[in-house]
Amino acid sequence: MKFLSGNILGSYNRQNSISSSSGDPYAAFADTTKFNYLSEGQATDGDTVFLQQEFSEVQEIDTIILLQANFADFKISIASGGAFTDVTGDAVLTISQDGVSRYYKFSTPIEFTEIRFEVDDTIIADEEKSCGAILGMLEIGSIERFKSVKPKGMIQKKVLKLDSGGVAVLNKGDIHWEFNINTDLVSVQNEIDIVEIIQNRTQDFFFWINDNYDGEELVKQEPYRFQDFIRCAYTGDSSPAFYKNYLNLTAKNDLKFAQTAKVNYFNPNE
Secondary structure (H helix, E strand, O other): OEEEOOOOOOOOOOOEEEEEOOOOOHHHHOOOOOOOEEOOOOOOOOOOEEEEEEEEEEEEEEEEEEEOOOEOOOEEEEEOOOOOEEOHHHEEEEEOOOOOOEEEEEEEEEEEEEEEEEEOOEOOOOOOOEEOEEEEEOEEEEOOOEEEEEEEEEEEEEEEEOOOOOEEEEEEEEEEEEEEEEEEEEOOHHHHHHHHHHHHOOOOEEEEOOOOOOOOOEOOEOOOOHHHEEEEEEOOOOOOEEEOOHHHOEEEEEEEEEEEEOOOOOOOOO
């Protein structure tokens, strides 16, 4: 299970200036809206589309996630007042099973005041370039030893009392998720430290349930299923308990999270 910071590339970040070769560039970085990026008049393969951000201060990220894109290629370049440098090959790339989402992990964080993304071709030839979101984050850490994840989905509703004495229930649409994660951390201090960081965090963050479990399926979900990438906040009180002897010391805790916004998933083929 991987924990990551908030989206540093989010279009709500007032430190950045966003531009593109065509289309609405803010749509590519707005991870909490239903507006998705779509190029305009650049449907021919080989016609390069770019999305670019410029910041007033140096930014640092080690993770880039591209969600639900019809891109056949993807180039990442950074600059800090000079020429752009292609850093795409410096990251380990994981592609979703359907080929439309990508996870780039840099071994050391990249620093920049400008970042540029480029795409030349689409999976199906000669389509307008489109994507759900481009996210840039810093990894907080991973927890490998957890016993269970218990998601609970609730449709957001508003209950109105009528003059007749009855009630009317208005469904607001999307399901709101809450999660209870049970951890048993056996003599792993770094994972205990990560739990403490999460519990003390005042800003929302992302967590990815199936991080690095290539050979296992957790909570009946596929490895690297990008739909399991969730934006949330920690909501539970900390109640750690320790048991067993010194050599097998186990830290037991229940972590409670609530989804803060639905990350956009856009199917370019629909």
